[in-house]
Amino acid sequence: MKASDAIRRGDKVLVGLSGGVDSSVAALLLLEQGLEVTGIMMSVYDGPPGASGGNACYDCAEKRDIESAASSARQLGIPFHVFDCAQRYRHDVLDYFRDAYLDGKTPNPCIHCNRRLKFDFLPALAERRGLHHDFFATGHYARVEFSEQYGCCILRRGLDAHKDQSYFLYRLEQEQLRRALFPLGNMRKAEVRALARERGLPVHDRADSQDFYSGDYTELLGIAPRPGNIVDESGKVLGKHAGFWNFTPGQRRGLGIAASEPLYVVRVDAATNEVVVGGRDATLSRSCLLEDLYIGLPQALCDGMLQAQVRSSQQPFSVQVTPGREKNTMVAEFAEAQHAVAPGQSLVLYLGDIVVGGGIIC
Helix, strand or coil: CEHHHHCCCCCEEEEECCCCHHHHHHHHHHHHCCCEEEEEEEECCCCCCCCCCCCEEECCCHHHHHHHHHHHHHHHCCCEEEEECHHHHHHHHHHHHHHHHHCCCCCCHHHHHHHHHHHHHHHHHHHHCCCCCCEEECCCCEEEEEECCCCEEEEEECCCCCCCCHHHHCCCCHHHHHCEECCCCCCCHHHHHHHHHHCCCHHHHCCCCCEEECCCHHHHHCCCCCCEEEECCCCCEEEEECCHHHCCCCCCCCCCCCCCCCCEEEEEECCCCEEEEECHHHHEEEEEEEEEEEECCHHHHHCCCEEEECCCCCCCEEEEEEECCCCCCEEEEEEEEEECCCCCCEEEEEECCEEEEEEEEC
16 A cells, blocks of 8 residues: 555645755645645754855755745745754764764765654654644655555655665654655656646756765864875875875775776775775675664565665665674675675665665674
8 A cells, every 4th residue: 555545635744845846846746636735844054154055955055945945835835834953963963974984984864864853853843833744745756655565664666766765764664654755756857857847846947966965074074184194905005195084985086196007995994094995806895794773674584685785876786684693783795796885884675676674884
């Protein structure tokens, strides 16, 4: 049973607006189903003003995004409310991002934000402020439905493989999935833009958000440059850098060193402030250990070979998972070696197009 089968005309739905085309069209589609729609938005930016903003979630041009969302709401004829979530965002997302980066890991703040803020704190705050609702909707390209086989709500990939965002939603819990609506899950991006253009929404040609922050990550880390060495796997010094946090495993560009063959970041060492580089083969892994697991469908782990991704845009690859030695850990063995599997990233597991769960690579 699809989530749309559970909604009834007149149900109250909060739509998380961002100022972009996807969330605006999500609100439009719900309105056309006869639902009572209210737009809500998080205000999270508390940094310094910039000369020009990028196109990110945490952005000095946030005021522009709020104005865009407000404009869409006016055109759709729905109420619109902005909630100050900056303090909670800093605590739950920015602090997590900073701590992980300075520990030599590669975090994914969007996954953290979806689980803790967008699908939890924001609708709960709206409810406390009197915006009672039956469902919470976003413009994510994903699908949710109740599965008779598993006896619970399941998350599926979006129909548009190029825009599928289920990777970023894998940590949503049952209560969140039961109230979640993804009106764009069965649509392709081109269809969304065409519909927005047809209905006269001014955001129909607005560029998509590209990252959670458009500036230099060093600005978020709040740390002074710390000179260190770039070394090969034998420890030979090949160059210098201004801080290990400026590099991520798999990175090729921006190393600032010359070599007879292309060099990639193999790993970073927070304790020694070293960046270890090597050939592409040195970046390949055949397995990884996962911690901080969230498995929404534990029974699916018994179905043999699963598919996995360590990045949202990556082609899925086959894995076999087994319990780890420590509690809440798991070993994932890859059918084929994978490039740049970095600590801090999420490995998300799929059974077909169904999200099984995942964990943090350690």
